[in-house]
Amino acid sequence: MPLSENLVKDAIVLHLQAECWTDVVKVLGGKLEAAGYVKETYTCAVIEREKTLPTGLPLGGSYDVAIPHTDVIHVLKPGIAFATLEKPVNFQNMVDPSQAVPVSLVFMLALSEPHAQVEMLQEIAGVFQDLSLVESLMQLNDTAEVLTLLKR
Amino acid sequence: MPPYKRILVACGTAVATSTVVAKAIEEALEAKGIPVRVTQCKASEVPSKAADADLIVSTTPVPTDHGKPVIQTLAFLTGIGKEAVLEQIIAKLTE
Numbered sequence: 001m002p003l004s005e006n007l008v009k010d011a012i013v014l015h016l017q018a019e020c021w022t023d024v025v026k027v028l029g030g031k032l033e034a035a036g037y038v039k040e041t042y043t044c045a046v047i048e049r050e051k052t053l054p055t056g057l058p059l060g061g062s063y064d065v066a067i068p069h070t071d072v073i074h075v076l077k078p079g080i081a082f083a084t085l086e087k088p089v090n091f092q093n094m095v096d097p098s099q100a101v102p103v104s105l106v107f108m109l110a111l112s113e114p115h116a117q118v119e120m121l122q123e124i125a126g127v128f129q130d131l132s133l134v135e136s137l138m139q140l141n142d143t144a145e146v147l148t149l150l151k152r
Numbered sequence: 153m154p155p156y157k158r159i160l161v162a163c164g165t166a167v168a169t170s171t172v173v174a175k176a177i178e179e180a181l182e183a184k185g186i187p188v189r190v191t192q193c194k195a196s197e198v199p200s201k202a203a204d205a206d207l208i209v210s211t212t213p214v215p216t217d218h219g220k221p222v223i224q225t226l227a228f229l230t231g232i233g234k235e236a237v238l239e240q241i242i243a244k245l246t247e
Contacts, residue, residue, distance in 0.1 A: 125176075
């Protein structure tokens, strides 16, 4: 299933005002839980995982991303929460956790089967590799526009 | 010696990241006519699985004291420097 169909409409937050990365994870985790995609253990599990196995990704353009996620046992059904941030918050770099990455877009993944959601994950990586698309996402004010833009 | 090279792709939980990376490496090497078998694992499983691999590609820090070459890269996620990393992978596999 493509990315736009996996994005949880009620878990898209645009221009989120966050002070730190845990704020973002808590907001998006709460929305995924309210929408019935994850167990109540999910948010804490994502935060714990992010501390040791961070997910910040520098994209080489104006905006960087993070893809917080956790083990499948905390997930009820697959879905993706998405946020753009009013001002960047630091996540640590996935490949070098000593480095901070100022993140402006967060795709938080609820994956229910390891290795199963390949197509969707490839599409997310495809978004990261299209810097003009990343810039466009940052400008949006309406969640419906996010779905339209990612459906192309 | 099997007729293919074995690449172990490691990430934090072996759920998301390594899935994308494994697929990307498989497709890119296939396109270049290099037969590979790619398997995924958690970073913490690398010490026990390194013996069965010719090369380890990881998106997170992994132990390197197992005698197998390790390439740590985000290129297959972000696209930055992908061609250079592919060349590096091919070089390691054909050494």
